[in-house]
Amino acid sequence: MTDRIQDFLRRRREEGGEGPCLVVDLEVVRENYLAFAKSLPDTRVFYAVKANPAPEVLDLLARLGSCFDTASLVEIEQVLATGATADRISFGNTIKKERDIARAFALGVRLFAVDCEAEVEKVARAAPGAKVFCRILCDGAGAEWPLSRKFGCAPAMAGRVLEHAHRLGLVAYGLSFHVGSQQRNPQMWDGALKASAAIFRDLAERGIHLQMVNLGGGFPTRYLKDVPIVRVYGQAIFRALRKHFGNRIPETIIEPGRGMVGNAGVIEAEVVLISRKADDDKVRWVYLDIGKFNGLAETMDEMIRYPIRTPFDGDERAPCVIAGPTCDSVDVLYEKEPYALPVSLEIGSKVLIEGTGAYTTTYSAVGFNGFPPLQSYVI
Numbered sequence: 001m002t003d004r005i006q007d008f009l010r011r012r013r014e015e016g017g018e019g020p021c022l023v024v025d026l027e028v029v030r031e032n033y034l035a036f037a038k039s040l041p042d043t044r045v046f047y048a049v050k051a052n053p054a055p056e057v058l059d060l061l062a063r064l065g066s067c068f069d070t071a072s073l074v075e076i077e078q079v080l081a082t083g084a085t086a087d088r089i090s091f092g093n094t095i096k097k098e099r100d101i102a103r104a105f106a107l108g109v110r111l112f113a114v115d116c117e118a119e120v121e122k123v124a125r126a127a128p129g130a131k132v133f134c135r136i137l138c139d140g141a142g143a144e145w146p147l148s149r150k151f152g153c154a155p156a157m158a159g160r161v162l163e164h165a166h167r168l169g170l171v172a173y174g175l176s177f178h179v180g181s182q183q184r185n186p187q188m189w190d191g192a193l194k195a196s197a198a199i200f201r202d203l204a205e206r207g208i209h210l211q212m213v214n215l216g217g218g219f220p221t222r223y224l225k226d227v228p229i230v231r232v233y234g235q236a237i238f239r240a241l242r243k244h245f246g247n248r249i250p251e252t253i254i255e256p257g258r259g260m261v262g263n264a265g266v267i268e269a270e271v272v273l274i275s276r277k278a279d280d281d282k283v284r285w286v287y288l289d290i291g292k293f294n295g296l297a298e299t300m301d302e303m304i305r306y307p308i309r310t311p312f313d314g315d316e317r318a319p320c321v322i323a324g325p326t327c328d329s330v331d332v333l334y335e336k337e338p339y340a341l342p343v344s345l346e347i348g349s350k351v352l353i354e355g356t357g358a359y360t361t362t363y364s365a366v367g368f369n370g371f372p373p374l375q376s377y378v379i
Contacts, residue, residue: 001309001354002028005266008379012268013350020269020290021375024052024357026060028264032230033064036219036256039234043252046090048217049075051257051358052265056378058082061260069255073100076107086110090214092176092255094119094135094151102126113176113214115153117164124168131173132165133214134158136199138177138192141185152177155195159202166208174212174250175199181258182304183218184227186236190243197244212251213241219254221262223355224305230259258358265357267295267374271349272325283338284320286345291324291331295360295374296353299333309352312342326369 002025009023036045046069047061053075058068062082070076071093079089086108091101094115101112105127112127114120115135123132137152153161162172177192193213200210215237220227241249273287290296298304308322319338324331333339364374 001266004379009268019375020267020294021377022265022267022356022360024054024265024378026056026378029057029060029261032260033061033066035230039230040254043254046253046255047260048255048257049079050362052261052361053078054376054378057261073103076104076109098122098126105130114161115151117161120161120165120168124170128169131171133174133176133212134161135176136195138179155199158199162203163208172208172210174210174214176214176216178216179218181218182220184220186228186233189215189237190240193240193244215252215254217255217257219256219259221258221355224307261357262355263357267353267356269351269353271345271347271351274347285323286320286341287323287325289325291326291333293326293331293365293368294324294371295364296333297363298359302334302336306356307354310342310345311349312344315342315344317341318343
């Protein structure tokens with residue numbers, strides 16, 4: 001929470017602003033970018049656009065010199081609209097329609113992610129001569145939002161995928177992995193880099209010389225638990241690179257999303273109802289005007305627990321179930337592990353949900369139950 005956000009929300013209330021809203025402070029985004037650039041000075045930053053594609057965020061990062069990791073044609077076009085050139089864009093989704101690959105190639109994009117031979121063949125047909133990097137599976141241990149097996153292939157398979165790309169006239173450029181979103185253990189890059197170095201050596205013996213390792217995202221934002229600062233991650237990653245690649249450290253890139261914008265945003269919401277399910281129920285139900293379908297999808301399975309501030313902080317607290325406003329039974333944020341909120345909290349109270357600059361507006365549904373998408377302001 002910054003003074004700039006507090007001032008904006010105060011003015012919004014005075015002007016009669018209605019409904020939940022996200023406010024993102026660009027000064028925090030700027031500080032985060034500079035921290036990444038300083039902590040990993042030989043690594044190019046490819047901001048993960050999916051985390052928050054607000055034009056103001058993209059414009060700022062483009063001016064600062066960031067590159068961009070994109071998941072779709074729309075995101076590519078959003079980046080190009082900032083004036084950033086196509087050589088600063090990676091089409092990092094491993095699941096792409098061939099016509100989208102062709103359109104991206106026509107727009108100047110030359111860097112594509114793959115994780116299987118079929119995807120390589122699409123890129124070879126639609127983007128001849130392009131660079132490809134193969135994503136390998138990573139177990140995501142230690143991450144609060146572990147990624148599934150949907151993306152990536154087993155390390156033992158990656159060499160074959162890149163060799164196939166080489167035979168089809170593509171540039172077998174490198175490897176990528178993701179250690180899991182909200183990764184609080186800086187040592188988790190070590191195992192993935194060990195596997196990557198082995199693939200580099202194996203392909204070199206076959207005459208294919210990889211150049212790049214995409215270290216992915218995973219850099220955390222602070223929620224209810226402290227997280228290491230970016231410099232600690234940079235030091236751990238550099239040590240692992242030295243350990244596994246020796247003096248022949250490859251080109252590296254990172255794809256921060258949450259770590260770039262998460263702590264730059266705060267959602268203001270309102271308490272709609274406070275109730276109990278039985279006379280002897282010790283746990284209150286607190287319903288907000290925002291829930292899973294309005295931007296808080298990452299509370300799924302209660303994996304991301306956002307800090308929630310109220311006007312009554314400092315008063316006695318008691319456990320609550322927190323739920324959203326929709327007529328859908330899955331729209332419950334925290335129940336398995338109830339959330340402690342002040343007993344003095346009232347219907348109509350405003351609450352602040354911190355650390356919500358990433359993966360909120362982009363998860364917000366359009367028109368579900370008639371609720372509008374999450375309003376967003378960038379200051």
